[in-house]
Amino acid sequence: MLLDIPGSQLQQGPPSMQVILTHVRRKLFGVLLCSLSVACVQDSGPVTKGGDTSAPTDTLRQGVVYGVDDRKDYYAHSDATLKKFTRESTVALVDVADLDTSNPSSIGFFSQTLQEAQGLCSDQRFLNDPTAAFCSGTLIDNDLVLTAGHCVKGPLSCASTRFVFKYYRTGATTLEPVTSEDVFRCSRVVVRNASTVGGRQLDYAIVQLDRPVSALRAVPAPVRMDSVALSTTTQLAVIGSGSGIPFKIDSGGKVLASRASTLDFFVGDTDTFGGNSGSGVYAKIDGSYLLAGILVRGNKDYVKRIGPAGECYVVNVITSIGSCTDAICSAEAINYVRPAIDAYCAVATNTRLCPGQGPATPVTFDFATSGTNNATRNTVAQNVTLSAGETLYVGTAMVMYATARGDTYLRLDRYETSTNTYTGVANNDDAYDSLSYIRYTAKVAGTYRIRVGCARDSACAGRVSYIIR
Template sequence: MRTLLLSGAGRKLLGSLLCTVSVAACGPAPEGGAPEKGQEEGTTAQPVVYGTDDRQDVYAHPNATLRARAMESTVALMRASSMTTDAQGRVTFNASTLQSAYGLCSSERFLTDLTPAFCSGTLIDDNLVLTAGHCISTCGDTRFVFNFYRSAAGQMQPVTSADVFSCSSVVVRKQTSGTPNLDYAIVRLDRAATPRFNPAPIRAGNAAMPVGSKVTVIGSGSGIPFKIDAGGSVRDARPSSLDFFVASTDTFGGNSGSGVYENTDYTVAGILVRGETDYVSNGSCSIVNVCAETGCRGEDITYVRPAVSDYCAVAGSQRLCGTTNPPPSIKFNFTATNTSNATVNTTNQAVTLAAGQTIRFGTCSVDGATGTGDTYLRLTNSAGTSVASNDDSCGVLSFASFTATTAGTYTIRAGCYSNGSCSGTVAYTVQ
């Protein structure tokens, strides 16, 4: 299928890209062109079906391991306004049906499924979720919902407040174009999801996916309860860049951020990020866009290894990094006011980088980093040109990374958003 892609800006004004409807919120917009599937922050690109529509509800899928990945490791990203919790902790969802949200013809599948999700994700450690970078740039009011699947025909698995998690911080995030073309984020939840839920294993190494190999996507395409699509295959592995691979997965908007599994050991090989258009007009209603198995553009899937490597460069995890100790960091303190987004009146720290070295710096997400107020960090090169900056990576605190293409002396400039006042400790690592 095709995937829906959404990417975008939104820093301070992290608006809800889903519909802001009180009871009948619409689901993720269909994708089109080359953007991604997500719906959080910007551009849209939709999913499509290749050959046979292989999507199946969780209860109906014959593979026990894939059912377990859906039930134990998969999350739907939703807005807080997309759900209601009663006094007993039972959660109900505020959203339109798939048919209503997309104006689908009565011939289409899953018409009565609700559409509250805007992206998908995968639990990869006790309190870490892997998703697409375009799905989340700041924590905002995003909720990470487990158990969003059908347990039998016409029956939803009950969801309670214990299944709903908030975002504590966006630990790493990258959304680039060109080569490499990367789109990923790893989010720290407000509490551990284990042992009730189980992290999905990550594919070892960084080898290209073999062309023709089968892959599975699990997530909330078009915002509906989790579906398992095990019928995709790799078309283009992009071995020279290892940034993303292209596959014929049946995926839609809302599948952005979904875990993509290789079908041998069922480890996470990538993150669904963009693809073909989801739906096309058929008279007065719309139908799924169907391509030949080898037709259309295919769905783009970011390799998982860059995201994990990025995470392990700033944080620790026995499961992901082989150590619970974060890498050693260098720190400096600052107090600032009237810095106009870290362009004047800043506290500065010079750092020498060799070509190919990566610096990760923040008032959050790096060991020893802290902040009070709305911090803003900027990195400039020897000419004084800004090469990286960040405002709200973790709430109102900041984190950014930069890989030097040329050796030189760079400067971290610590300041505050706009002309406010703030203070803290900037911590940074060089890899």
């Protein structure tokens, strides 16, 4: 992330808040811009900046505002419950380099305005908002945050990310003061998935903070624990930092497609942007809002407007979505919460999120090796016994007590009694940066062998941890 402190200026705010504006274009990390029916591509964003122009001479069919732009600031929204979630349960993911922590009682942000960052035309909304966040998240327990898997990819991003509460406006020109008590570090990523597994497109992470959040400062959001699809037309509300700006509440969305056959994600017409990745999406069920999803991807954020005065960018608006089915729908993809909770409860114990769940009992073994050619030789191995239907969770990361140095590689083999040989059934290289993780459900009972080595012919060492459920 680029930072141009010498060329910055201080934007005046309330006594306990400062926003330091930088005049270089920031790149938001949490942007996945794609239609659900096509492959994701990274948007190059605005390439030039210009004055306001006439009506656009070219348009794109896809967009991220569906009909009317329903986004509202915290101070402007009327729903007390959603305001409470904004105030107490929502976090902005901010790169540590973009925080000014020199005064613990007044944390500042190094940031461009939204207009500067996106090259927006002067008739667009929220032009003077700072763009400090790259993703969003939701507090689901005293020290746990739920976000998108692509927002926190591994140890390096864990170490460089800060989780910031109170990133919202209290008035048209004022931000809620943020102190060091509102800023948290990432202690570890407990579970993470950002892949397609068995036809399910998953994108989630649960992060453990460096300390519990005081109940006086924040309260975990109520989580929808059901493993059933949301019905279409269910009312949705999303809270997060679209394009990196202070939290906005959009309560005008609804479910368009539920993907009941896979229960990986549902599709909604929420007005969301890059930076909303990881945002909590609440479903209104029987009159109450429950955290039902994680915003993970969607359509193109901004489109170019070309006119006599030059170029600038405007919010990409869809006035009609057309047909929307589980197979194809050009709108916003929202992962169901349940797969993330299930993954967490498989490797951890938590009375709030995993009621009735027995304690996780990891087994560990140490290793130190080199020259393993992707764990095909010189490996350190341990056998385990699995019954049909049991699931093995094993890793050099993402299982309690697992740790490693170097680029690790894991393999899992099944023992074939008829031939007295082993057959590979699963392997992983970089599930968590350079570390490895396998989740495998046994179809056949028997003896299985865990092998750990290093990527290519490098050296690595650490501790493998595994749990059988």
